[in-house]
Amino acid sequence: MSNSVTFNDFYQVPDLSFDINKLRSDLEVILKKSKYQTLGISNFAAIPMNKIPGDDNSIKGHNVRGIYWTKPDETGKEVKRDKPIDESKYTELTEEFKNTYFEEVYKILRSKFKLGRVRILLKEPRSTLSWHKDPEPRLHIPIITNPGCKMVIEDVAKHMPADGKVWITNNTRYHNFFNGGEQNRIHIVACMLENRFN
Numbered sequence: 642m643s644n645s646v647t648f649n650d651f652y653q654v655p656d657l658s659f660d661i662n663k664l665r666s667d668l669e670v671i672l673k674k675s676k677y678q679t680l681g682i683s684n685f686a687a688i689p690m691n692k693i694p695g696d697d698n699s700i701k702g703h704n705v706r707g708i709y710w711t712k713p714d715e716t717g718k719e720v721k722r723d724k725p726i727d728e729s730k731y732t733e734l735t736e737e738f739k740n741t742y743f744e745e746v747y748k749i750l751r752s753k754f755k756l757g758r759v760r761i762l763l764k765e766p767r768s769t770l771s772w773h774k775d776p777e778p779r780l781h782i783p784i785i786t787n788p789g790c791k792m793v794i795e796d797v798a799k800h801m802p803a804d805g806k807v808w809i810t811n812n813t814r815y816h817n818f819f820n821g822g823e824q825n826r827i828h829i830v831a832c833m834l835e836n837r838f839n
């Protein structure tokens with residue numbers, strides 16, 4: 642893999658799109674039943690869409706986050722945070738998503754890609770993540786976004802519109818996400834167990 646800065650780290654999946662209106666209306670329904678977990682990270686929250694069958698602990702605490710590497714200070718030295726997750730065991734849709742449009746989306750995604758955890762991730766206004774990298778690429782379906790929402794991979798920033806399209810991003814390189822709007826950003830984000838960027 643080259644170190645050059647490139648848009649290739651953002652891949653829009655061709656010939657695949659979902660109904661953004663159905664995603665938004667069913668998200669409203671789900672939010673009446675489910676609460677976002679805040680995970681001890683400021684300005685960030687998640688609702689797990691799948692779990693290890695029979696294991697409710699798999700969608701709690703550290704298991705909603707997962708291992709990552711970051712460069713937290715002026716030394717630029719990389720440190721490891723959190724702990725690894727056995728992504729391949731996450732195969733069962735959680736109860737609140739059953740009989741919603743999300744179930745259909747989940748089934749279609751799983752028929753096309755090798756996926757681990759699938760989560761609804763919320764990013765609050767005027768906030769960023771850490772500068773970090775993950776063990777694997779991520780698949781995104783933006784549900785609610787605004788022009789000030791950008792993912793940054795190395796030195797390239799990109800806005801992913803909420804139009805039902807599916808993106809795969811190279812999270813194995815250093816990245817961040819910022820929401821410069823005044824509204825929560827909400828994406829479906831799945832861990833990819835296949836890496837098209839290698």
Ligand SMILES: [Fe+2]
Pocket residue numbers: 773774775812816
């Ligand atoms: Fe990440």
